[in-house]
Every structure is written in C-alpha cells, then in structure tokens.
Amino acid sequence: MPRSLTPGARRVLDVAARLFYERGLHAVGVDLIAAESGVTKRTLYDRFGSKNALVTAYLEERDERWRDRVRARLDELDEPARRVLAPFDVLVTWVPDNPRGCAFVNASAELPDAGHPARAVVVGEKEWLRELFRTELAAAGAPDPGPAALTLLLLHEGALAAAGAAGMDDAPGAARRAAGTVCAQAVGSPG
C-alpha cells in the first residue's frame, strides 16, 4: 500500500519478495528476512505490522510490476491480433527469470484460508488477465470472446505451472503458439 517506503522497509520488501518466491511463504521466517535486509525485527514489525501483511505487500507489488510489463508490451503493439498475445510475449521473457512458477498460485497453495487478504490479490490477478483477454479479443473482432479468453488464460497458467513444477522450458513458447491459433479461430471463424 504505502507508495513510498522507508529505506529499511524497501530493503525488507525486496528481500522478502526474493525469499518468498524462491523458498515459499512458510519456509521463510521474519528473522531471516530481517537479517538479510540488514534490519531488526523491530523495524520490520514497525513498518509492516505482521508477516501476513508483508506477504500481502509482496504479492501486491509483484502483481503491479507484472501488470506494468503487460501494459508496456501492449503499448508497443497496434495490430489487434498481436495485442491479444501481449501477455504471452511477456510470459516468454518472464519465465526464465521466474522459474518457480506462478507466485500467486504458489502463495495460494500455502494460504488455505479463503479470507486471507493475500487471496484477494491472487483472484484479482487472474481475473484481470481473463478480462484483458476478453477485451482484446473483442477489439480484434471476436464475436464471442468469453470462451476463447478463458482458453487463453488456461494456456497462460498451464505454461507457468508446467515450467515451474516440471521444468518444461518449452511450455511458454508452446503456449504462445497455441494462443495464436486460438485467437485466430475466435476472430476469424464462425462461433
């Protein structure tokens, strides 16, 4: 939430983001995060209040940065059919730097309580992408963009899962190609 973090808080959030993604939420304690940030636990709790809040801040910032990447790619593209595939363009460059799968799915696996504030971030991220696909498919002329948008979402999530859990590095590229076909059909053929 806080737009401008104190220097210590900034380091805490950067360290937490790296460790949470690499090792998982429960496997990383606040002692380690504080130590690696060069900050005391006292400061960590003064800035974030709780570990849960720190987890939520981590996911919110990650979501924000990823959306910025997708929007930046969209700004580079004019052709409607290519714009639909923008998230897959991002995916292909994203996965090599993020080989442990989708941070939101991984977080969800560790947060069974549906009422946890971080779960709302996860749901928001997926729904934002699904809606983006629908919007761009409609702009590209798809008469019934809903089903195709969900299919594209599934390909996107599937690629993250296959690459992250099973090390299938060809998944993002394959997802992009399959998405191109789905897109072409949704736009160009009778429903």
Place this chain on the structure above:
Amino acid sequence: MPRSLTPGARRVLDVAARLFYERGLHAVGVDLIAAESGVTKRTLYDRFGSKNALVTAYLEERDERWRDRVRARLDELDEPARRVLAPFDVLVTWVPDNPRGCAFVNASAELPDAGHPARAVVVGEKEWLRELFRTELAAAGAPDPGPAALTLLLLHEGALAAAGAAGMDDAPGAARRAAGTVCAQAVGSPG
C-alpha cells in the same frame, strides 16, 4: 512404497494426505497428523522414518490413484478422438472434490530443493500425462502429436490452477472443450 501398510500407518497416510492437500506441507506438523490418526508420533516415525518420506509417500499414492482413474476412463473408451480427452473427463469430476488445485504443483511450490525425492514424483506425473497425450494423439492419427500433446497438458494444468487459485469453476469444462478443438485440429488438418 510399502504395498501393505499396518493399520496405524494406513490411518497416518490417509490423514496426512487430507491435511497436506487442504493446508499445505509446511503448515501441517507431525504432531497434528499423529493426533488426528489416533497414533503416537513414535509410531509415525517407526513407519515412515521422516516427515519428508511421509510427504513423498503421500504424493506417490496420490499419483497412483489419479493414474488409475485415468486408465479406468481410457478402458471405457474405444473411439481414438475420445480417448485423447480421457484425462479431461477425469478432470471434470476430479476438481469439485479437489478444489485446491494440483497437489503436485502445490507441493512443488513448497519444496524448492530440486533434489527432494518428492520432486521426482511431481515431474514424473506431468511427464506421464504429456506422454499419454502424445501416444493417444498418435493413435488417433495425428501426424505430429508432440506440439498438440504439450498444448493439451497446458490446458489441463491451467484448468487446475485457475480453479484452485482463483476459484474459476468453469475452467475444467472449458479446458475439455478447448482440448476437443486442439485434438480435432491435430488429427484432421495439415500441420
């Protein structure tokens, strides 16, 4: 591993499977598993040796049961094009009873160490499914089944992720429909 478990070990594994899937690996301690199984920790360690081994046994048994479901469905089907979709038939009935996504992906998220024995189970599960798709596509007459097999895997994994992390209950059905289209194209059209 052990084909026949002692009564206590059987209860331990059943309880562990439920708790690990519902709450996550790290969130569930051996004390809780032992207590819920009506068994002492001593017995748990005598039977399984370590928590890691118990986690591995949980994933192995889950993998086995899921493959049995897929094979049973395959046995019901003759038509090649329908056989390719057998895993999606299972998926549609599987997800409502398993609303927290893919147990293997979730486990992978909590086991960053690539050398953990449970990780091999995860990779084995995904590769088995990918290979099954390839085999069945080839049997259905697909000239180049590799790419389509990977696409089907992505749809399958994507549906589990979308349903589990974002509560998109329409994902399995959508994945099955999209898979039908992918299958038809792979079999019936020029590459």
Place this chain on the structure above:
DNA sequence: GCGATACTACACAGATCTGTGAAGTCCGCC
C-alpha cells in the same frame, strides 16, 4: 509358552516460529 510385530505413554532435546517490551542512537528539519 515364545517371539515377532504393532502400538502405547510420556518426557525431552534443540531449534525455530511470530510477535513484543524497554531503552537508546542517529539525523534531518523547523
């Protein structure tokens, strides 16, 4: 009766977990 197997009760080790309390330092800003 004998031995093997399965299991119990219970204490304990040593580490780690989240979170707090009290007191004090540094530094820029008004």
Place this chain on the structure above:
DNA sequence: GGCGGACTTCACAGATCTGTGTAGTATCGC
C-alpha cells in the same frame, strides 16, 4: 536547539517444529 521519524540492541514470551529415548502392553502365529 529541540522534535520526531527511522532505526538499533537485547531480552523475552509462548508456541510449535522435527525427531528421539525409555519403558511397557496387546495381539498374533507357531
């Protein structure tokens, strides 16, 4: 020169974690 925000050190609470040690019981087949 004083105020307040950011941060430090250190101790501590209370729970929970994985894993083990010792000692004893119940139920089998033989």
